[in-house]
Amino acid sequence: MQSKLIKIGTRGSKLALAQAYETRNRLMATHGMGEDDFEIVVIKTTGDRILDRPLSEAGGKGLFTKEIEDALLDGRIDMAVHSSKDMPTWLPDGLELSCFLPREDVRDAFISRKYTCLTDMPEGAVVGTSSLRRQALVKKLRPDLKVITYRGNVQRRLQKLDEGVADATLLACAGLKRLGDEDVITAPIEVDQFLPAVGQGAITIESRIGDEMISGLLAGIHHETTAKELACERAFLRVLDGSCRTPIAGLAQVDGDRLTFSGLVLLPDGSEHYDITVAGSADEAEMVGVNAANRLKEKAGEAFFAAVLAACQ
Numbered sequence: 001m002q003s004k005l006i007k008i009g010t011r012g013s014k015l016a017l018a019q020a021y022e023t024r025n026r027l028m029a030t031h032g033m034g035e036d037d038f039e040i041v042v043i044k045t046t047g048d049r050i051l052d053r054p055l056s057e058a059g060g061k062g063l064f065t066k067e068i069e070d071a072l073l074d075g076r077i078d079m080a081v082h083s084s085k086d087m088p089t090w091l092p093d094g095l096e097l098s099c100f101l102p103r104e105d106v107r108d109a110f111i112s113r114k115y116t117c118l119t120d121m122p123e124g125a126v127v128g129t130s131s132l133r134r135q136a137l138v139k140k141l142r143p144d145l146k147v148i149t150y151r152g153n154v155q156r157r158l159q160k161l162d163e164g165v166a167d168a169t170l171l172a173c174a175g176l177k178r179l180g181d182e183d184v185i186t187a188p189i190e191v192d193q194f195l196p197a198v199g200q201g202a203i204t205i206e207s208r209i210g211d212e213m214i215s216g217l218l219a220g221i222h223h224e225t226t227a228k229e230l231a232c233e234r235a236f237l238r239v240l241d242g243s244c245r246t247p248i249a250g251l252a253q254v255d256g257d258r259l260t261f262s263g264l265v266l267l268p269d270g271s272e273h274y275d276i277t278v279a280g281s282a283d284e285a286e287m288v289g290v291n292a293a294n295r296l297k298e299k300a301g302e303a304f305f306a307a308v309l310a311a312c313q
């Protein structure tokens with residue numbers, strides 16, 4: 001095997017570290033490598049420094065990636081492990097998402113000490129979330145609930161529930177499972193009710209275009225079905241110019257050689273929304289995503305998108 005020390009860049013959050021170690025362990029198992037072949041390099045990003053306000057207010061996507069991408073371009077790291085959900089649709093020149101790991105549970109989790117699901121909450125009950133998509137989806141399903149801004153790690157969120165700050169909160173099932181915290185999930189919310197964010201549940205690995213040694217290693221752990229779903233979802237987001245600032249949801253599911261995509265754009269207060277479902281060949285995943293975005297644009301009209309943008313500033 002090669003003898004070069006491989007530097008894996010990651011954020012320092014518990015979830016990010018779990019994902020970096022999962023990637024390393026898969027590489028070790030697939031290529032017969034050892035722990036000594038790798039170094040995990042923790043990089044602090046702007047998103048990690050902002051703790052006092054919703055991330056959508058601080059500039060949305062890219063907040064968790066810029067410093068890590070700089071380290072890739074400088075050669076301080078050889079690959080970067082990310083949650084696909086946090087990745088902007090445009091990458092810096094010279095970098096690519098060269099690998100996707102098999103996707104985890106894509107659903108959002110309802111978490112509460114008092115209620116079993118969103119529909120079972122009484123009028124006026126409070127849901128804590130800082131995601132514009134989750135806020136809009138809660139309001140769409142239950143306009144009578146109150147949504148408040150809520151951030152922090154799993155323990156902090158549970159503590160806030162105990163303190164009565166909110167009656168329920170929402171998190172991705174995938175992250176909770178990777179942290180071994182699935183026991184905090186009161187109930188997963190099915191995707192036909194609560195469409196996930198583009199990329200939810202999928203770990204992706206970014207590397208330098210043309211780095212043959214790294215691409216070769218990553219090819220061994222790459223999951224093509226997940227990659228197709230992500231190509232479709234990210235094409236949808238790219239055409240709609242989505243960011244953390246806009247409540248957009250999208251999910252592609254491959255079944256054999258077919259792929260079905262559903263997308264949704266909402267006003268942040270959930271009062272209006274447009275959705276689209278498009279099916280096609282899994283080999284044309286990206287085209288399905290582009291078509292879905294264009295059809296949604298046509299269906300919703302420019303005025304709706306202008307209203308979404310205005311409400312999200």
Ligand SMILES: NCc1[nH]cc(CCC(=O)O)c1CC(=O)O
Pocket residue numbers: 083084085086170171172173174175176199200201202203
């Ligand atoms: N925005 C933060 C973020 N990025 C990825 C995940 C969860 C893991 C995943 O979706 O892959 C989370 C937390 C959450 O939304 O619960």
